[in-house]
Amino acid sequence: MDIALDKASETNASLRITLTPDDYKPEVDKKLKQYSKTVALKGFRPGHVPPALIKKMYGKGILVEEINSILGKTVSNYIRENKLQVVGDPVPNREQADAIDWDTQEQFEFSYELGLASDFDVHFDQLPALTQYQIEVTDKEINETIENLQKQFHTHEHADEVADGDTIYGELKQVNAPEGAEAGFASKTAFPTNKMAEEAKADFIGKKKGEVVTFTIETVFPNEKDRANATGVKKEEAADLTGEFTFEIEDVTRHQPAEINQELFDKTFGIGQVESEEQFRTKIAEVISKNYERESSTLLRYDIERELLNNIPILLPEEFLKNWLIESNEGKVSREQVDAEFEEFAKSVKLQLIKNKIAETADVKVEFEEIMEVTRQMVREQFGFTNTDDEEMNKTIDKIARNYLMDEKNNGQNYTSLFNRVFDDKVIEYAKTQVTVESKPASFDEFKAVAEGR
Incomplete structure (x- = not known):
């Protein structure tokens, strides 16, 4: 086997693969032999069909299948081993493939067009300082929340x-x-x-x-x-x-409106969780504070991603990607649609490349148990399970979580989605430790104005 990479530019390349009989014949012969033992053909006893007839009937199909298998593995391994920053999928030269004579050829040459991202490094020390807003919870927010709860439980x-x-x-x-x-x-x-x-x-x-x-x-x-x-x-x-x-x-x-009494406390937080108006207000303040923390973290995450994109120049093969998007969507999108949405698509590609580079540098790995814990929490929130000390309940939560992740009906999309979520979270958490983050107190209205201005 011979493999050669020809780079036409920083973002475009061609991968050429040449296969000889030594690469595919042993496996093809092995499969033909297996076929001869199992194929049932009228006029012949099982296992006694002449090899020449087996080859004539099934040889070409087995050859094509084996070569396609070799090509898939070879392209993937070459990209991984040489750490090529490929964007989109490798696009085979279909004219070259269509010209192959599968009946007589013994040596085969294939080529794939590759779209590459330009080389880049992530230097966190070159990013500007970022702000983590500490949003203050005031009586105004607490009172408004109580009024809304009174209306809700009217x-x-x-x-x-x-x-x-x-x-x-x-x-x-x-x-x-x-x-x-x-x-x-x-x-x-x-x-x-x-x-x-x-x-x-x-x-x-x-x-x-x-x-x-x-x-x-x-x-x-x-x-x-x-x-x-x-x-x-x-x-x-x-x-x-x-x-x-x-x-x-x-x-x-x-x-x-519901009265502020034990009935309202129980409906809001569960029976017996709150026993006085003072505790009620404290509990509401805690909930609001957690919500504010999430919103503040979301804005910080947005700012980190924005600064990574703004400060790390990456070139992409635009024409290759546009053609690939049209072809891979099988005519469901037009050139005009691709052109209109390409800028946002390119940002997402660059951001994922940057995150992958950070993960490689920081040795970020996602374990199955981490994905399970996120899924468990999702189940708890969806079904309102709050008691984490109940062993039977935890077994039920585990079963629901595993079934959700392993659901075969959506081809593993649930697992992939949550894997990507955990991966992204771990990368961003690492990034937070590498950039300068300044804490700043703010009212909710001040924070809202900042967020809306982004």
Whole structure:
């Protein structure tokens, strides 16, 4: 076997592979021999089919299969052993392959077009200092959170008079029947006033049980989805539901914010986890603080990735990649689409190359147990499992996590996705130890302004 790499430029190369009988014949002969022992052919006893007939019938297929196998392994091994920074997939010279005479040729030559990224190094000391924001939790955020929880766990009470935000129950009738219909639309239904057009609410607010309101339905519910929900018809039917209607009010219900008591504490954090308003506020502050920490870490991660891209120049084979994207997507994307989205695609390619280089330098490895732990946590959050001391529960979580990772229906995509997530997290955590990170206190509004400006 002969392998040669011809570099046309820093980002484009051709890999040429020449195979002789010594490379493929031993394995081809071995498979032909195996076939002769197992093939069932009319007129011959099993294992007694003449080798020449076996070769005539199956030889070409076995030869093509074996050479394709050799090529796949050879290309992959060459790229890995020579640490080529290949982007996209190697593209075979199809004209050359189509010209092969599989019946008579003994020596074969194949070539692959390679797209390469230019060489680069990662120097963390050349990156600017970055900021990790310590977002302060104030009474304002705590009070707003409690108000939202009171609304979320609200109670219902009946009212005699309609107020903004109430839900009105009653009978809806169409005043004039549509042309060709015997009767107009009629239904027992509920009108949520918070879905009504602001200028139409005055027709209902202040009305009492037993009163009848006459109105134009498309004026009260201009949004067809809201009109469908209010009338109980399908959205496509709601567009035709127009004109004058009456609504006789039979009942009015009002959301009453939940009281700040043990019932609210238990609904929010679980039974017995909080026993006083002071503990309730402290627990809420802890939750908000953790959320802020995640948002701050996300922004720092974004800043690290941005500075790595801005400070590490990498050349890519743009034309090769664009052609590869069109071909690999089998006509599902046009050249115009590829051109429009190529800049973002190129950024993602460069960033992955940089992360791979960091991982190689820092010897970052991802263990199966690390992937399992991330999956376990995902299961806990999804199903609300909080007790980590329950042995039976932990066994159940483990089983769900393993089944999720090993799900064969999606060809291992769950495992690959979580592997990449753990890999990315470990690379970024290492990067945080190599760059200068300055801590800075900030209010949430200040942090939000910074994040929105990125």
